[in-house]
Amino acid sequence: MGLIKNWKPIVKRFEEKLTSWKARTLSFGGRLTLIEAVLVVAPKNKGGLGVGSLAASNKALMIKWLVRFKNEPASLWARSITAIHGDSRCHSYIPLKSSIGGVWKSIVNLGRKSQIQSINAGNSTLREMFPDLYELESDKRCFVSDRYIMNHESIDWFWGSGNPLSNANNIEEWAACLSILQNVVINRDSDVWLWKSSEKVADFAVSAVRNELDYIDTIKETKVLCWLHWIPKKVNCFLWRVVLDRIATREALMIRRFHLPSNQCILCNNTLESADHLLVSCETAKQVWLIIFQWMKLPIPSYMISVVQVLEIINSYKSQKNTKRAIYAVVAATCWNLWKMRNEIIFKQKAFSVAKLIGDIKAISFTWIKNRADLGELNWEKWRSFKI
Structure with a gap:
């Protein structure tokens, strides 16, 4: 959104609604009415004028592409990103080659600041709960489906890494991990990324993220x-x-x-x-x-x-x-x-x-x-x- 051409649609909408002589005669309230008619409007109960922040809207739209990347992995653009930025050494959920600049780098850096994380088990990820097992895992980008088999109505989890469980500590951690996984219900639908706000988890929506960002740094x-x-x-x-x-x-x-x-x-x-x-x-x-x-x-x-x-x-x-x-x-x-x-x-x-x-x-x-x-x-x- 740093390029001038990206702002041309908004400028054009202003020009269609306002001639130059009207701009000089508008009162403060008139200007606000015009902005509300052209731009997004947010609630006023947090100390603002009721006009949504363009910066918040821009960030929410950028975060949307991270969610779409994970939810639409088979799309042509997502496969292109993976081909350009992904490699066998990249263990990140969002691939990025830091040496390649551009829009995708800005989007991924924003996502990291937004604390986009991996799948949770309770209040922590399995990676955080069992760091030694994660370190031992040979394929850190494997899918959940690579680590279980369906046995009638039950799920059998197994250690599928190329590195064996070599000591008692690893075996003990794997047993603790299995006890957590026994309570997991597998949904046969495709995995999707959701947006967590406070204790509420829902489908990602640009408007929800924008409103959440607008509420930050209130006066x-x-x-x-x-x-x-x-x-x-x-x-x-x-x-x-x-x-x-x-x-x-x-x-x-x-x-x-x-x-x-x-x-x-x-x-x-x-x-x-x-x-x-x-x-x-x-x-x-x-x-x-x-x-x-x-x-x-x-x-x-x-x-x-x-x-x-x-x-x-x-x-x-x-x-x-x-x-x-x-x-x-x-x-x-x-x-x-x-x-x-x-x-x-x-x-x-x-x-x-x-x-x-x-x-x-x-x-x-x-x-x-x-x-x-x-x-x-x-x-x-x-x-x-x-x-x-």
Whole structure:
């Protein structure tokens, strides 16, 4: 997948769905909608935007070829791989000549990192359980069918190696191995490789592997996000960026070496403007949160220092499902309107008003819930008293 031509189908699909002038006018939420329409989509409950990782998809597709190599040994391409990479000295389940570069080498190296292993006996392979027998075996690439015969309904296992069991230790290990093999049920169907995830074993599926890879290296802070459909997508994305400290505050711009006339918070003009300070710990923001919590009839926290902490607090409240969703929507509206107010002060030189900001928070959260939630009896009079 490192070649440019491999990405041409994806680029072509983008070009078919988007002209150049539309690309410049799309909002963040619009871009996300486009990506979801063109690429794979994964769950959002692990801290992402819901867009599956291309790297995970690529790895899952590469691993698929390893499974197909073992499950389709008679196919022309598998026999070609064996002819090129296999020899009498190769004891690996997946043949590879390290001196030969290319796609197959990348696939096999990825498979080794994915810990693709041999047949298991319990939690270990027979090779791991009986290393001396494995060392003594003359044909380490033999098939299971080469080591037993069917005697009516029973299976007789035998030591078929060209090297005899020469000492008492080997004989004792073989007896222990036989005791395990006696419980094995032989299926006459062709052997296939399966995919083991945790304790579940199932047929290999690219989507299952991709999802498993997407769940790795999750960001703990984003677990407080709900991705609520009552809230516009751009606001959900905004909260996600806030939690990751990825909005363009003065602190963030200075880190990116932007030259600013001041790095102080525009609301209090007293502290470095970071995301958490602007939206939560600023004295002006605290005043707004105090009024909002009183309006929602929630206990006022003794201290709040970050957006993650605010979301953890509201997630800990015990209430009805719709009430909890409404609270989350109000918190999102509060962060969103504080950010909008900050931008209007900077770029439009508007005066700051706590009363106007509170009114905007109540109005916009009511509009979201009225139009997006299935709460037919909700009206403005009930909302003003926060009665869901």
